[in-house]
Amino acid sequence: MKKKTYEYLFYKVRGASKEEIIQNAKLTEAEYEELEGSCIEQIKEIQADRQKAEDIGPEFVRLTRYLYGKTSAQQEGVRRPNAIKSIAGESIALPAVGTLEKPAISLWDAINNRRSTRQYSDEPLTMEELSFLLWASFWARDFKTSARHEFTMRNVPSAGARHPLECYLMINRVVGIKPGLYHYHPIKHMLVRLERDEDIANQVHEAAMGQEMVAKSAVTFIVSAIPERTSWRYSQRAYRYFYLDAGHVGQNISLACEAIGAGACMIGAYQDEAMDEVIGVDGKDEFVIYAFSVGKKPLRS
Ligand SMILES: Cc1cc2nc3c(=O)[nH]c(=O)nc-3n(C[C@H](O)[C@H](O)[C@H](O)COP(=O)(O)O)c2cc1C
Structure with a gap:
């Protein structure tokens, strides 16, 4: 729109x-x-x-109780959805997970120091750092596929291991990666460049209600959900789970940022139609549910 x-x-x-x-x-x-x-x-x-x-909020909670649930698509024998979305295009391999340096920061410090960070320095992220943030959030350590089931296992939990979330990245400052919009492939651990207008960064910024940290970020993560992946098993109750799943991802990103001198701000205020349009989804079979701006922390004088 x-x-x-x-x-x-x-x-x-x-x-x-x-x-x-x-x-x-x-x-x-x-x-x-x-x-x-x-x-x-x-x-x-x-x-x-x-x-x-x-009054949709209380109604949603009430009507997604088990009492009201119906036989799921899975129980009815509907074919399983794909666990992975693959987009064709120019791909960029990220430094392999096995080559990443383990951060020295303690879990205590990472948790204790985490704050919503809305000011960033001009310093770019390295590809290793981006690879590390994706390892912590969307990377799939295992992938199983058969005619009946297909699922991934990751460093974040997901209801029924359905992992309905997709990751798009608005990259502004990452060494070695041309600024632009990308989609992350969690098995191949690579980015696929999405062909968009020159002013895509402005479009993302506007869709995020003009919030300044998005314009200033090194990278803004845009998280969408593909409902069928989870509703195949849990019917309408699945709609509770996308948001819970996304919370785990957001927290891992926040803590991983602490390990690389970066900070993140979770973003729930965005214009749905505009953000869906930016990443090229229809708002029904796939829709944006969350975003995080990320950048290096400004140096304290
Ligand atoms: C679901 C969610 C949505 C949020 N959306 C925004 C947002 O759109 N803009 C923003 O500046 N902060 C946003 N925040 C950050 C909160 O304002 C912040 O977490 C809160 O003020 C507590 O501060 P702290 O994170 O530094 O502890 C969001 C946080 C969450 C968990």
Whole structure:
């Protein structure tokens, strides 16, 4: 969805006046009139759903209790989903996990020193450091596949070892890697470059509600979920698990950052439609659920 359309809808469904919408969404009069004509159905839909949305939280928790669960797709004999998403494109091998230096920092210090870090120095990450962060978060140490089952085992837990999360990286400053958007392959431990507009970094920054640390980061991790991987086994209850899984990933990234003189900030405030569009997913079969900005800590004087 185009930014202007999104902003028009945002203010329109909240009952803003024409003048307010033109001002807040930075529209011309002609753009406003065009959106008035083309968004009629969308507005009706959003307005109807906004009432439903008012108490969706407690309803979601209630209706995803086991009491309400149905026979899962797995129990019904539906073919297992793939455990891995592979995207074709120019690939960049990361330093192999076996070659990485083990950090000297103690677990105590890593936990004790962790803070949300929103200011970064200009120092880039090395490819070894990026490889280390990915080892801690998305790397698959094992992969098993058969007609009935397919799963990975990783350094983070995941409900039923379903590992529904995908990792996209907005790389701004990593030695030896051209800035741009990448997808991480957890078995091959490599990045695949995604062809995007020149201003992709700005698009990510805007999608993250203009939060400054995203623009300043060496790397921003964008985490999406592929619901089918987990709902195949757990039906609707799976939707509880994506977010729990993502929390483990975020904490491992935060602690691993401490080991390399970097810091991370978890990001839950982003515009869903824009972030989904940035990584090229439909918001239903795959959607963004989390992001983390990462960079070297500024030197203290
Ligand atoms: C799920 C989640 C979402 C968050 N989203 C944001 C965010 O969008 N922007 C931001 O600046 N901080 C965000 N934070 C960071 C919190 O503000 C931060 O963890 C909290 O203030 C406690 O500070 P500390 O992490 O330094 O202990 C988020 C943290 C979590 C766990």
